[in-house]
Structures are given as structure tokens and as C-alpha cells.
Amino acid sequence: MNDEVKRPGRNKARPKDVASPAPEKKQGYAPRAAASKILAAVVDRKTPLDGMLDNEHGNGAYRSLSSADQSLCRALVLTSLRHKPMLDAAITRLLERPLPSGARALAHVLTIAAAQILYLDIPDHSAVDIAVEQANADPRNKRFAGLVNAVLRRLSRRKDKTLGELETVSPIPDWFRERLVDIYGAEKAFAIGRAQLSPPSIDISVKSDPKGWAEKLGGTVLSTGTIRLDKPSGAVTAMDGFDDGEWWVQDAAAAIPARLFGNLSGKRVIDLCAAPGGKTAQLICQGAEVTALERSKSRLKRLEQNLARLKLSAETICADMMEYEPEGLFDAALLDAPCSSTGTVRRHPDVLWTKDFTDIEKLAEVQYAMLVRTLSMVRPGGVVIFSNCSLDPLEGEANVARLLAERQDVKRTAFPPEAIGPLAHLLDDKGAIRTTPADRLDGATGLDGFYAAALTRR
Numbered sequence: 001m002n003d004e005v006k007r008p009g010r011n012k013a014r015p016k017d018v019a020s021p022a023p024e025k026k027q028g029y030a031p032r033a034a035a036s037k038i039l040a041a042v043v044d045r046k047t048p049l050d051g052m053l054d055n056e057h058g059n060g061a062y063r064s065l066s067s068a069d070q071s072l073c074r075a076l077v078l079t080s081l082r083h084k085p086m087l088d089a090a091i092t093r094l095l096e097r098p099l100p101s102g103a104r105a106l107a108h109v110l111t112i113a114a115a116q117i118l119y120l121d122i123p124d125h126s127a128v129d130i131a132v133e134q135a136n137a138d139p140r141n142k143r144f145a146g147l148v149n150a151v152l153r154r155l156s157r158r159k160d161k162t163l164g165e166l167e168t169v170s171p172i173p174d175w176f177r178e179r180l181v182d183i184y185g186a187e188k189a190f191a192i193g194r195a196q197l198s199p200p201s202i203d204i205s206v207k208s209d210p211k212g213w214a215e216k217l218g219g220t221v222l223s224t225g226t227i228r229l230d231k232p233s234g235a236v237t238a239m240d241g242f243d244d245g246e247w248w249v250q251d252a253a254a255a256i257p258a259r260l261f262g263n264l265s266g267k268r269v270i271d272l273c274a275a276p277g278g279k280t281a282q283l284i285c286q287g288a289e290v291t292a293l294e295r296s297k298s299r300l301k302r303l304e305q306n307l308a309r310l311k312l313s314a315e316t317i318c319a320d321m322m323e324y325e326p327e328g329l330f331d332a333a334l335l336d337a338p339c340s341s342t343g344t345v346r347r348h349p350d351v352l353w354t355k356d357f358t359d360i361e362k363l364a365e366v367q368y369a370m371l372v373r374t375l376s377m378v379r380p381g382g383v384v385i386f387s388n389c390s391l392d393p394l395e396g397e398a399n400v401a402r403l404l405a406e407r408q409d410v411k412r413t414a415f416p417p418e419a420i421g422p423l424a425h426l427l428d429d430k431g432a433i434r435t436t437p438a439d440r441l442d443g444a445t446g447l448d449g450f451y452a453a454a455l456t457r458r
Ligand SMILES: C[S@@+](CC[C@H](N)C(=O)[O-])C[C@H]1O[C@@H](n2cnc3c(N)ncnc32)[C@H](O)[C@@H]1O
Pocket: 272, 273, 274, 275, 276, 277, 278, 279, 280, 293, 294, 295, 296, 299, 319, 320, 321, 322, 336, 337, 338, 339
């Protein structure tokens, strides 16, 4: 049997629309309609997801939802983004002809519905009925309501077969897959793509007593000191020790760069690009007297709130690091530079749809200039750790290689053995750390992608 579904003709006669009161929407309509809109904003207009899913300044359709519906909307969007090429493939196989290129809103309705049928524990009939209702509610899509119904019902009937067929489909967009294959080879590229299909565990950094906090919170201590919570119960902010400022959320890989300084007792350290302050907190806990600099006022405020909760103190400065002139030189600096964030795809799957290779090239140039500037802020003999959460060597390895080729007054520094111990397997052949979401720490799956290298000013 042919599983493809025919698209309706454009000129088919239909009764004239008759003005009538807007019908009541089905329960569950609002979060699905918001999810379709938000998916459209990410994919078609490259709008980052975090800003839209914000209760104060976010997308209006999202803000108007109840908190339960917000959770559903978030799950729908994240699941759709994680599986987007797979969902597109599943829908395409059921269509006789592609949807018209202008039918973007309809495509997003279908994607959100297909994500529910294939990957979420939601009754298929709700997904189908509400998608049909969404098509009917939009004058541009009304004529496709029958097609939406037929495609989704067929998808529901052949769910297991489809899931099997999708096993070999790459879940990430072509530009990123091709780049990963070039960098890491096909096998690792595939593993990274698969790693972003599941949401990550919650990792936390503690001020002290990791073992004790792991027991209290029901987590395990990784050899780097991070506590991993595979099955967190409830909101993070309601967990034991949060209000008392005993710990903060920080991916195990994100905790690596600051840790690589080792003991910083008595050292003056500047944390450039500091907000929201996870690494600032680590530097303070490692004994440093920290200056935390951040360009964004609102993000610096968040850093200050985070430090206040943690009862940690640092000098905070709102400034553009490219213009900032320190009064004296620092013993060390951390440059955790803005980047494409492709290493965080497990928690931010929208990154792959809002960025592309040209962003990586531009960001690499910005980071290089920042790295040069950072080196001017440390004394001779001072150490700079350069890090970011991109998976692309243009933003990491290549920047450091370029700097070492151009600057005779800078050399690479070995990381202190006490910091490197459990991370030795993540060192590259130049002595820098490289992690990807396909890597493991102590056998535990999942790390954000990170790069960190240490440089010394001669
Ligand atoms: C990757 S985030 C830093 C994360 C932070 N290090 C942490 O661990 O919590 C990069 C930060 O750099 C800031 N930033 C970007 N350009 C900057 C500049 N020219 N000067 C200062 N801060 C900048 C951004 O606002 C953003 O908060």
C-alpha cells in the first residue's frame, strides 16, 4: 500500500466562509499552538529559545500558559528540535508531494504533532485532533486540515515501523553533521548527534563536601568533584542546600576550565566574560581574589545574585573587556569566551538551528581578539586559561595555534597534575582539554562539549 497522502488541490471549490463566533478550543490546544509558533521562530527566524521561554520577557503565547502547559510546550519544542530531521523525514515519506514552500506554519504544526506521536508519552488521538484543529484555525492552512488528519493518522498506525526506519537518519542539520564528520570522523559525529537526543542529567558544583552532598541529594560524585543527579526530583531551587548557597548547577565539562588552574590561594585573578558566574564561584573557592567582569548589565546582576546566594564575594565590573583598562596586572585570567555553544546541544538543541558555519567563523575572530586582549591583562609569568563550549576547533584549537604562531612572548602551559588526574584521557596531543557530548567521565555518559587551553605570558 502506498503510505503517501495526497495534498489537496488549490482550486477546489469550497463553501464561502460564514461569519460565526470563534469555536472553543480543545483542551491542550494552547500549549501546542504556542509550541508551533516558537518552533517557527527558532527554525525560520533563528530566534534563540531561552529568551522565548522566559516568564518575564518571553514569547507572549508562552507567557500566557499555565505552568503545567508551559512545561508541555517546552517539552514539545525541545523534543521537536532534538529530532527535527527525523521528524521531517517521517512526514516527507507520508506525503505524495512536498508541502508548498510557503506553508511553513503548517510544517511546524505537523512537526509538533509528529514529535508527540513518535517520541512523547501523549495519546496519539490528542496530537492528531489538535493538529487538525490548528490547521482549521489558520485561514492559510484550512484547506490542508484533511491532509494533516490523514498524514498523522497514518504515522500513528505505522509508528514502530517508522521509528525503526529513522534509526539511520541523522538527528542534526546537514551543516553541523558535515562539519562534525570533517573534524571528528563519521563514527564520533554520529555519536554526538545521538547524544543530543536525550536531555542531560543535572550536574552540580559544591563549595565543599561533595560526598556528603551527593548522599543528601541522591547523586554520585564524579572524579572531578562534580555531583551528577541522574534522577532529580522536583525543581532545582527547592532542593536541599540551594537556598543556603551550598552548591550551584554547572555541567561537569563546564567545571573543568577553572579547575585547571589548581590552587589559586593568594592570587589575583580576573574572570572575563564572567556571567552567570559558575566559574567565578569556582575561582573564589580555589582561593583566588577574583575580579569578575561582564559586558551585559542584566547578566552581571544575575552573577551578583548568584554570588550573594552562595555567600561568595568578588569585585564585579560591568564593562566591555575590549575597552577595559585594569589598574594593575593580574596573576591569572580566565577567558571563557562567547562562542557558538555547539557543545551544549543536549541542553540547547535550538543552537543548531539558530547558528551556522558563518557564525563560527565570525566568533572565532572575536575570540582571537579577546584572547590577545586577555594576555595584556596578566603579568609576565601569569597564566591565561582560554575556554569555550564550542565543538569546532576554529573556536578553540585553531585560535590557540594562531596565537602561538604569532606571539613569541606566549607559551603553552601544562595543567597542574592534581587538576588533570581524572581528565588525562581528555587531553589532546597538544596538552589542551577537549570534551564532546559523546565523551564519558568515570564511565558516566554525557558531558557538554568544551575546549580549554592554558597559556603563559613570558
Ligand atoms: C560563555 S558566557 C560565560 C559563562 C561564564 N564564564 C560562566 O561560567 O558562568 C560568555 C559571557 O561573555 C559576555 N561577553 C561577551 N562579550 C563580552 C565582552 N566584550 N566583554 C565582556 N563580556 C562579554 C556575555 O555577555 C556572556 O555573559
